[in-house]
Amino acid sequence: MNSITLLQPQKIVFGEGSMKELSKDAILEHANRILFLVATPLLSNVRELVKNIHFKNKEIHLVEYKFLGEPTFSQFETLLKENEGFNPEVVIGVGGGSVLDCAKLLAALINNSQKLTEVVGIGFLNGRKIKLICVPTTSGTGSEVSPNAILLNEETQAKSGIISPYLVPDACYLDPLLTMGLPPKLTAETGIDALSHCIEAYTNKFAHPTVDVYALQGIQLISENLLKAYNNGNDVEARSALLLGSMYGGLCLGPVNTSAVHALSYGLGGKFHIAHGLSNAILMPEVLRFNLSANPKRHAEVARALGITLDGTDEEIALAGIEKIEALSKACNIPQRLTQIGVTEAVLPELADIAMNVTRLLKNNPREVTREDAINIYKKLL
Amino acid sequence: MNSITLLQPQKIVFGEGSMKELSKDAILEHANRILFLVATPLLSNVRELVKNIHFKNKEIHLVEYKFLGEPTFSQFETLLKENEGFNPEVVIGVGGGSVLDCAKLLAALINNSQKLTEVVGIGFLNGRKIKLICVPTTSGTGSEVSPNAILLNEETQAKSGIISPYLVPDACYLDPLLTMGLPPKLTAETGIDALSHCIEAYTNKFAHPTVDVYALQGIQLISENLLKAYNNGNDVEARSALLLGSMYGGLCLGPVNTSAVHALSYGLGGKFHIAHGLSNAILMPEVLRFNLSANPKRHAEVARALGITLDGTDEEIALAGIEKIEALSKACNIPQRLTQIGVTEAVLPELADIAMNVTRLLKNNPREVTREDAINIYKKLL
Numbered sequence: 211m212n213s214i215t216l217l218q219p220q221k222i223v224f225g226e227g228s229m230k231e232l233s234k235d236a237i238l239e240h241a242n243r244i245l246f247l248v249a250t251p252l253l254s255n256v257r258e259l260v261k262n263i264h265f266k267n268k269e270i271h272l273v274e275y276k277f278l279g280e281p282t283f284s285q286f287e288t289l290l291k292e293n294e295g296f297n298p299e300v301v302i303g304v305g306g307g308s309v310l311d312c313a314k315l316l317a318a319l320i321n322n323s324q325k326l327t328e329v330v331g332i333g334f335l336n337g338r339k340i341k342l343i344c345v346p347t348t349s350g351t352g353s354e355v356s357p358n359a360i361l362l363n364e365e366t367q368a369k370s371g372i373i374s375p376y377l378v379p380d381a382c383y384l385d386p387l388l389t390m391g392l393p394p395k396l397t398a399e400t401g402i403d404a405l406s407h408c409i410e411a412y413t414n415k416f417a418h419p420t421v422d423v424y425a426l427q428g429i430q431l432i433s434e435n436l437l438k439a440y441n442n443g444n445d446v447e448a449r450s451a452l453l454l455g456s457m458y459g460g461l462c463l464g465p466v467n468t469s470a471v472h473a474l475s476y477g478l479g480g481k482f483h484i485a486h487g488l489s490n491a492i493l494m495p496e497v498l499r500f501n502l503s504a505n506p507k508r509h510a511e512v513a514r515a516l517g518i519t520l521d522g523t524d525e526e527i528a529l530a531g532i533e534k535i536e537a538l539s540k541a542c543n544i545p546q547r548l549t550q551i552g553v554t555e556a557v558l559p560e561l562a563d564i565a566m567n568v569t570r571l572l573k574n575n576p577r578e579v580t581r582e583d584a585i586n587i588y589k590k591l592l
Numbered sequence: 593m594n595s596i597t598l599l600q601p602q603k604i605v606f607g608e609g610s611m612k613e614l615s616k617d618a619i620l621e622h623a624n625r626i627l628f629l630v631a632t633p634l635l636s637n638v639r640e641l642v643k644n645i646h647f648k649n650k651e652i653h654l655v656e657y658k659f660l661g662e663p664t665f666s667q668f669e670t671l672l673k674e675n676e677g678f679n680p681e682v683v684i685g686v687g688g689g690s691v692l693d694c695a696k697l698l699a700a701l702i703n704n705s706q707k708l709t710e711v712v713g714i715g716f717l718n719g720r721k722i723k724l725i726c727v728p729t730t731s732g733t734g735s736e737v738s739p740n741a742i743l744l745n746e747e748t749q750a751k752s753g754i755i756s757p758y759l760v761p762d763a764c765y766l767d768p769l770l771t772m773g774l775p776p777k778l779t780a781e782t783g784i785d786a787l788s789h790c791i792e793a794y795t796n797k798f799a800h801p802t803v804d805v806y807a808l809q810g811i812q813l814i815s816e817n818l819l820k821a822y823n824n825g826n827d828v829e830a831r832s833a834l835l836l837g838s839m840y841g842g843l844c845l846g847p848v849n850t851s852a853v854h855a856l857s858y859g860l861g862g863k864f865h866i867a868h869g870l871s872n873a874i875l876m877p878e879v880l881r882f883n884l885s886a887n888p889k890r891h892a893e894v895a896r897a898l899g900i901t902l903d904g905t906d907e908e909i910a911l912a913g914i915e916k917i918e919a920l921s922k923a924c925n926i927p928q929r930l931t932q933i934g935v936t937e938a939v940l941p942e943l944a945d946i947a948m949n950v951t952r953l954l955k956n957n958p959r960e961v962t963r964e965d966a967i968n969i970y971k972k973l974l
Contacts, residue, residue, distance in 0.1 A: 211606070211607055211608065211768070211829070211832040211833075211836070212607055212608075213605065213606065213607025213608065213609065213610045213613070214605070214606055214607055215603065215604070215605045215606075215613075216603070216604040216605075216606065217602060217603055217604075218600060218602065218604075219602065220599060220600065220601065220602045220760065220762075221597065221598070221599055221757070222597070222598040222599075222600075223595065223596070223597045223598075224593070224595065224596055224597075224598065224802055225593055225594055225595025225596055226593065226594075226595065227595065228595045231595070231597075236719075236757070337618075375603070375618070378602065380602075386593070419836070420606055420836065423805060423809050427805050447593070450593040451593075454593070454801070454802065
């Protein structure tokens with residue numbers, strides 16, 4: 211078995227109401243200055259929680275996260291400047307992927323001599339002195355367990371990854387009750403994103419048995435529960451399964467990561483500001499059709515985890531799996547075509563150029579993707 | 593889904609030759625005084641490794657672990673006294689379960705105002721200031737990822753657990769090459785022990801979906817590979833699978849833990865000094881037969897993971913699974929009866945008394961075990 215390094219929070223608390231337990235976390239007990247970065251809809255939950263932390267005269271700084279869309283470099287710099295003075299010993303992010311990514315970067319960069327621009331890329335962070343806890347409120351990004359944070363470089367309009375072992379949180383609290391209020395559209399898009407993390411890890415060139423376990427489990431949980439949670443946001447079992455599935459997706463991100471779906475999606479996010487989950491949802495079936503021939507067996511195993519029971523060749527089973535993803539996506543009213551989200555043929559070469567630059571993900575793809583291949587995949591989706 | 597807290601090392605490095613990467617670990621980079629506690633057969637490997645760490649004038653203290661059998665309170669106290677003066681910033685254990693457990697306790701208790709006797713039990717440790725890395729050289733205990741350490745109280749002849757989140761190592765390195773030299777007998781006994789961790793977690797009263805994933809994966813890996821590794825110690829694929837399987841077993845220990853097999857085995861270890869894996873191997877089939885009626889479905893699922901493809905009722909499938917465990921055990925020349933290891937009918941009441949005291953594990957058992965039940969189970973194995 212090839213060598214692999216698995217990074218994960220030392221503590222993962224999962225279950226309904228588990229956010230309440232955060233107030234008793236040993237990390238908070240040992241800290242005097244605590245910074246919360248909180249998505250607006252969660253402010254009241256956090257205020258409730260903070261009441262229970264107010265022992266021993268701790269200083270608690272509650273910051274509302276107000277940016278829309280992918281956070282940009284300059285937005286993050288603003289956040290950093292505003293909160294550096296507080297000098298927190300713990301940063302706690304409560305929100306979706308953008309909030310968690312910013313919380314992770316705050317914990318890493320507050321009072322750090324390294325600047326943001328110096329740490330963009332893989333492995334440039336020298337360390338992190340501030341403790342970090344993440345509380346996800348969407349079931350998609352997996353950021354609460356991953357070493358990744360993504361910002362938008364407004365100059366180049368490119369999404370930029372900051373990847374470092376030091377961005378894996380110390381602890382995370384996964385409370386399905388916090389995801390109950392997520393609107394159906396966001397539930398669907400973030401859910402398909404989480405599904406894509408698992409599928410891209412399982413069909414990855416660098417797939418590994420230790421990560422396959424998470425990937426298959428995630429695929430199963432998400433495919434069985436996404437439509438249920440879409441149709442009934444209060445289905446707590448479905449919400450629990452999705453949150454767990456997206457955590458497994460997040461555990462795939464560090465050691466193996468995603469591949470061409472995410473690479474081809476970069477331009478849609480950066481240039482067109484299409485939500486990350488939505489662009490992945492549109493791209494995934496076509497990219498999987500392109501990849502299938504490189505490893506029919508693995509793609510068939512994905513289909514099995516998606517619930518396909520068909521007898522047939524690996525190709526046939528795999529195709530049935532891809533169709534199931536499309537059907538799931540349709541049932542959740544996710545657009546199926548790029549034209550539906552404003553992308554025209556004229557911009558495809560530019561999108562392909564952006565994708566070609568995401569070599570850190572393209573290298574993982576089971577089949578080589580040329581610029582022409584990328585354009586063809588986009589074309590099929592017009 | 594019920595709430596659960598999963599604890600694990602923030603970094604798990606797995607794969608052939610991965611021990612070499614330990615010399616570049618960020619924890620070592622930031623430490624000046626490093627203490628290695630090493631099982632005798634691994635001394636040369638560690639000396640080789642240490643050569644690569646000797647940068648920046650680090651002080652490295654290499655301690656050979658020389659105790660035989662379960663480490664006792666007084667043996668550990670000796671170890672503690674001998675190494676306190678060195679004041680390490682990192683403790684690295686390299687060896688089987690006993691070595692790792694002692695390394696974990698050294699990291700927790702060196703220069704700690706708490707005494708060993710104060711921390712016996714669940715959750716009494718107040719913290720750990722010294723970093724901790726574990727490198728297992730057997731595939732059984734799972735100690736490298738678990739919050740447990742077990743010592744023998746020589747006064748009461750009882751095994752005593754020290755259980756604490758602070759005993760979960762910061763990092764672990766799982767290198768199958770280090771397990772290649774393990775003799776067949778130890779391979780078999782430790783392997784069945786790891787299998788029992790997985791099975792007792794899956795059939796546990798407090799089983800949880802997040803832990804089931806590890807349990808089933810561990811059962812599959814161990815049952816497919818134990819005999820291969822027993823027959824050919826150099827089968828690196830089988831060794832890898834066993835080491836991974838035992839890690840999954842270890843990940844079951846913290847959040848869910850074992851049940852009656854381990855409880856009934858306590859007296860055999862403490863009183864008769866029977867190796868931990870061996871006593872679990874003898875007890876497991878009979879305890880599973882006793883437990884089966886409490887949850888036939890779960891026991892059938894265990895059988896499926898063991899490779900049973902039989903059609904039938906859950907009971908029939910589960911029984912076939914238990915027979916498969918017995919067959920595996922026999923094929924590995926593990927004794928099947930207590931009389932073979934020197935246990936006579938006269939001591940059964942005493943063994944049952946010891947078992948009845950292990951309430952922290954008995955409470956997990958899917959079926960209540962009375963003192964009489966325990967005696968009956970032992971009797972069937974005479």
